[in-house]
Amino acid sequence: MGNRLKIYIISAVLIAIGLGIFLYKHLELYIPLVPHEQVTAWTIDAQVDFTADANLPPNVQLALPYLTPNFRVLDETFASPGYGTAETTTGANRTLLWSKRRARGDQSLLYRAVVVSRPGEAAFSEGTVLPPPVPDYPEHFRYTAMALLDEARAQSADIQTFAVQLLARLFQEPMREDVKFLMDSARTETEKTERAVYILAGARIPARVLLGLTLDKSSRYQQLEPLLQVHNGEAWLTFDPQTGAQGLPENFFTWTVGSTNVLDTDHVYRPRLAFSVTSNIYDADHVLAQEREKATNVLEKISLTNLPVNLQNVYRLLLLVPLGALVIVILRNIVGLSTTGTFSPALLALSFRETGFLAGVLLFISVIGIGLTMRLYLEKLQLLVVPRIAAVVCIVIMMIMVLSLMSHGAGFQTGLSVALFPIVILAWMIERMSIVWEEEGPRAVFSEGVGTLIAASLVYAVIMQPQVQYLVFYFPELLLVVLGCMILLGRYTGYRLMELRRFRSLGD
Structure with missing residues (x-):
């Protein structure tokens, strides 16, 4: 192998590595390309109001965000004066328990999360999911549910189209009489989606409910919205139960996965859970610094911004x-x-x-x-x-x-x-x-x-x-690109631009 070919290979490898790391940090770690870039972060408040039982210690358990595809949680705070807190994680869900020995009168607890959009960031497990057993439906419910499942199966080719066909029948307006019977007592959209999961189990199709918030505008009072997920044997497929549209919306912030029990209380009266959402503009450097504190990726942790300020100033010059x-x-x-x-x-x-x-x-x-x-x-x-x-x-x-x-x-x-x-x-x-x-x-x-x-x-x-x-x-990985260019220029033996005039007569 000649020296010229070696130089080309070395330069190409250096440039490819430098540009590869550069693009990865920008596209996957979301490091901006321009200084002082502004990003939108969302502040989500979950406020629990209740009246405490003067004779018994109050316990309040609130489901917290854990798996949040398309979003990353930057910061979490709890406003609960006098209350003890304990977090537990089970499967795909996380809960916070507030407790206190004595409490009187009206109480208010607050959970606040600051989140930032990170499109394409996956969080759902793609592992093996076993088909559920067929529920022990009541006799009349079984007959109607199986007839509806057979109808959807006849007009579908796989689990994906099966789910679409079933949702089209369960959520169509006006509602058919047989569907009214199946949806009896299901009043809210969340309860209707849970009923769809229950019916899908009759076809031994794994399904679950996602609850989350749509972060497209600031809102003082907002309710958790349900989405339906079914497993096709390889991955979870997400559907809007109202429209049958497939895919997780980019502005949908997942709050719970597979569980609709968001608030659970003991020894309290009139518990109320309210969500509010507001957007704020942050400097991208500030957001990156907060993300780096919780980072698990090596490239996120290794950064010159982690050095003391005096050393940062030195490297700003040396680089x-x-x-x-x-x-x-x-x-x-x-x-x-x-x-x-x-x-x-x-x-x-x-x-x-x-x-x-x-x-x-x-x-x-x-x-x-x-x-x-x-x-x-x-x-x-x-x-x-x-x-x-x-x-x-x-x-x-x-x-x-x-x-x-x-x-x-x-x-x-x-x-x-x-x-x-x-x-x-x-x-x-x-x-x-x-x-x-x-x-x-x-x-x-x-x-x-x-x-x-x-x-x-x-x-x-x-x-x-x-x-x-x-x-x-x-x-700083761009210095590998600079090094590769230097090595390439080291083989240049042609005319220099200022020599063209000097040797112009030879060309004539």
């Missing part, structure tokens, strides 16, 4: 260095721009972030100009290389100190940031320019100096983009 280096690679290898040093323009651009672009350019010209003059004078003293460079470093530091004092005395704060200039790099650049001056003349020095400023300016323009800074910090 821009490879990107600046890529810009320099393009400018030198593709464009053919001549600079003083290889990556010193990138480091210079990073210092411009602190000083400001215009002030940074002026400081750079001042320091390089004075330093180059002093370096040429030191040349006349015929010093050795190492002492000469050390002297230049000392001169650069003193110049920076003088500029800081002068700017502070004049009431400007920009000069105080000059200490962030890469001092050693400046000293080396002065040394390099003085050698070029001796070997090639002042024109070459001027050309390299201008090229350095142009390169630093372009790097500065790239790394100062808020979108670029955000992507590099929240998606």
Whole structure:
């Protein structure tokens, strides 16, 4: 395998891994692509009001959300002064028990959940579900139910179409006489859906009721709505019992699965359960931070935002260095721009972030100009290389100190940031320019100096983009893409753009 093919394979693997992780974090973990993106979160309140029995301790048990496809619970709070709480999880449901030794008069308990939409997030178990036994129906109920099941079976091809046909008969308007008999005493939509589950058991089809809330608008008083699920041997299929439409609506927040007993109380009078829903706008970063606290995915847990703030600020700067280096690679290898040093323009651009672009350019010209003059004078003293460079470093530091004092005395704060200039790099650049001056003349020095400023300016323009800074910090795997591009550019041996004019006569 030739080196060229190896480079192509390595670059392709690096780019594929970087882009794969990037797309996964955006599409599956919902990390936004733009800074300060706004997301809608829903606040759901479940309030239980009752009158306590003065002689007996009240117990209130409320079903809580557990399996919530298409949604993720960010935060849960309980407002229950003086009450003890205990959570239990059984199968696909979770309950909260409130209890208190003594209570008098009217009582109010509150459960609040903040949820955010996460379309496509599955939560229902796809395991094996055994067919239920045929219920011991009353004689007349059995005859009518079996006749209705036979009718639906004759006009269906599988469990899915069977459920649709049965629902069309049970919930059609006006209701047939035989269906009225089957639905006798089922008053609410939830009770009717439970009756459908009961009838489906006669065909040995596993079925259950989902209760949930539709989160499409803010509402002070809202009731749990039922959906029907049937199991086809491989997965649970969800239906709207009223319309027969299949699929779980994206705005349907599941509260309980397979259980319609949402509120259970002991030793209380007149218990009432009321739901209210309201929407709020949150910053996506805030939502992600809350999700990360409960995350089980490794990529969700591993994030630079988990580091202390001072380290975060360090990496916000360091992660821009490879990107600046890529810009320099393009400018030198593709464009053919001549600079003083290889990556010193990138480091210079990073210092411009602190000083400001215009002030940074002026400081750079001042320091390089004075330093180059002093370096040429030191040349006349015929010093050795190492002492000469050390002297230049000392001169650069003193110049920076003088500029800081002068700017502070004049009431400007920009000069105080000059200490962030890469001092050693400046000293080396002065040394390099003085050698070029001796070997090639002042024109070459001027050309390299201008090229350095142009390169630093372009790097500065790239790394100062808020979108670029955000992507590099929240998606550091993109550095693998940068690395792959660098390796690919390392094999470029064609003409540079600035050489086209130079060799144009050969083409003629």
